[in-house]
Amino acid sequence: MTAADLITANKVWQALEQVHDPEIPTLSIVDMGIVTGLEIAEGRISVTITPTFVGCPALDMIKQAIQEQLARFPVDQIEVNVDYSTPWSTNRLTERGRAALTALGFAPPPRYDGEFEPAILLNAQCPLCGSSNTTLRSPFGPALCRAIYYCNDCRQSFEQFKPL
């Protein structure tokens, strides 16, 4: 039996679930849907990720965290490639990922078919009280992937993970 036999894809995916978005610490990169490829060969694990936004400043930290998380596997080489050929979209978030966002007080992104139009931003549900009586304050927020809203019912500001 070789080392490669012991490293199953399942085990690597489980390890990747321990890597989190540095800005949203309960959201794993698997639930974000940014892992687009995994290859296990003898002596080598190769992970491919697709960035949320091209200028995402968390990308280097995520690459580093993947390296550290996979370091316990007995391989000579761990590769993390960034590749746009599967462009990220918020539709790639898993149900668990959407639940993690809601639990932290973020509105999850609206699902859409085909092309999204920014006008779908105008309707968001308040993650704090559930009201739809909300106002978009800015399509840009404290991170590239978030927009800022105000809830006219519970009178709180909140953020939505914005559709992309």
Add this chain to the structure above:
Amino acid sequence: MEHRDALEHLLFRMADDALIYGHRNSEWTGIAPLLEEDIAFSSIAQDKIGHALALYTLLGDLGHPDPDTLAFTREERQFRCCHLVELPTQDYAIALMRHALFDYAERHRYRLLEQSSYAPLAALAQKVRGEIKYHTFHASTWLRLLGRDGSDESRARMQAALDLLLPYALGIFEPSPFEDELRSSGIFPGEEQLREQWLTEIIPLLEDAGYRIPPLDSIEPCYGGRSGYHTEHLQPLLDEMTAVYRIDPNAEW
């Protein structure tokens, strides 16, 4: 590689536009007239500098140095950005009008590049599409708010910005020596087609938002940037942008 010079020229003009425009937008961080606008311009700056990084990385794949070296060590004459992105940050009306004129051109440029025969550029163009939707959404919202839905003063200031910037905006589409080659190789259909597509969208948009369009035939486009002849505003920007790098190229912050 075939058509290398043509491809590199296209990548440099796009990357330099994104870097310089991103830097100009970042100058609003902390001083924009509204907190939300501060965040918007800062976010758009971050997106643009991300696009510049991705484009310089494509140049790196063709044998050029790493992105920091390309961004921070070239001389002014080696930059291929258009004059529109170089203009200083002095008036919010000018910043918003430039944002609209430039980002609608970016939207069409990347749309055309989604079909590029150069696969890495086509993949980037598809990726960038969603980001630019937010940029044009933001720009068109403010065009209308300060135009048709605005006050006499806001309309007048935005109109003055439009009158000032149109010659610069037309300079975005300065033809390169490689137009035929880019077209025939399927890398990019060319600046003239881009300009026509841009005009088809931006002119009705500006008119609907309450602005007068001066006769375009009478406007002399501001050319020169694409061949390295810049306004007096680029060098001071480069001096500031590269200040830390020149002191310590390995600095991390």
